[in-house]
Amino acid sequence: MKKINYVKFALDLVMGLLFVLFFNKNVFGGLKFHEIAGLVFAGAYITHILLNWGWVKRVTLKMFDRRLSWRVRGSYALNFLLMVSMTFIIVSGILISHVLFPNLNVGNENWFKMTHISVSFLVLALIGIHVGLHWQWVVNMCEKMTSVKKSRAWMRYVAQGLTLIILLFGLYQINQTSYVTQLKSSVSVFGMNTQQSGFEGKGAFKGGEQGGTREGRPSGGGGQSGFDRGGKGGNVSFVSVILTYTGIMGVFVIVAYYLKKLSVYRKRKTVANPN
Template sequence: MKKITYVKFILDLAMAITFVLLFNDRVLGGLTFHEIAGLGIGIAFITHVLLNVNWVKRVTMKLFDRKLPGKTRFGYLLNLLLLVTMTFIIVSGILISRVVFPNLNAGNEMWFKPTHIGVSFIVLILVGIHVGLHWHWVMGVVKRDFKKTSPPVVGVVLKLVAAAILLFGGYQMYTQNFPQRVSSAASSLFNAGSVQGMEGGKFRMGDGAGFQKGSGTGERPTPPQGGFEGKRGGFEGRREGGPGGESPVNVLLTYFGIMGVFVVITYYLDKLGMRKKRKNEATAS
């Protein structure tokens, strides 16, 4: 494996872990970590784009070429969506900042707060699909590492792991009201200035993101010593791990589980598409 590939892999893994931890603003010190790590994600994301800039240039030049594979075109559009949504998360996070930029009063904060959270869930789906499209590389590494094991055995084990991920991730999606949160995100995008209620899995000001309710004067509330008040800590809404904050392990398991559902589904759909393509090519020849 080339050195640059190792760099990309480590960077992507670090981004994924950090991004998932941001789904609860009580982990690892609370909102201070949330905002600083969020800025770090922004820098890492720009680095990720620069490392893949040659691929972007090549595909952009051939985007309307009929010979360009559909998977490549889909991957390009997916990456474009990721660029737009990640940029929105970073910018909106700065606009509603309480720690790093506490005095920055810009934009419609009543809209940015719930939308910042909601778009994060959409990005989680997009990242899962993105990883799923490249999962064949990971599977190839696994198969090489277990090359002494019977291929049928490896195949069965991998299918069992995929099934376990689907079951676990599906359960996490249910317990976290994931479909409702994504639906609320879509609603927020088209309803500027309105704030969805948190009942039934929707968002409410002062809830869900650990933010206090505003006073209506346009001034931002000052966070209390040691973190932010609120019944629900962060996106997850469950307080675990004692007074020091949420358990990072629980947050990682929850949201990697949800992401894993989209990774597995995308991987097997891609695999099915490649199989049909080879079959059609064999029939044509």
């Protein structure tokens, strides 16, 4: 296997861990970590795109070719949506920065704050779908690095058991964090002002600036708001945050993986029995 695949795997793993940590501003010292790690994430994401630029270029040039499969077109559309959303999160994060870029002044900072939050919840789902569609690649990489073959019977049972546990845990966290409400807001927030956006419940920036600290209500992730921007921070378990939002992402991974598996099964059945 090409060494570049190991680099891609490690990079994707780091990006995934960083992204779920961003859902709580109180981990690792608070806002300072969030903004510095955000720049690291931005650099990693640009590197990710460059490492996969060959595929992007090939598909872009063939986009109007009728022979290009709908599966590839769908993957391309998903990646494009991810790129646009991720770029918005990075740029809006810089515009509302209070630590690294405190002198940047934007016309409607509250709008950027709200959309920065809401689009992040959408991206969490998109990343999960992206991983689910490429799950076989992840499994192959893990097998190469650990020399453990999933083909063994006991491994299949363990994998199925873990899948069920992750699905149930993820659904529980979706309910606990009001994730569906946040996801709906990510669709409707554009074109609205901050009073209309509905971010006055869980996970929102509650109130204004008070002594340099922005307050929020708890909504999961270790008993803290997904976007609680406490100035001091450091009082939240990063493990709890990772488990909460990785669990939510896992729901989308599982759904996307099995939908793809079902699609492949139906296609093979149609080919085998055309009539």
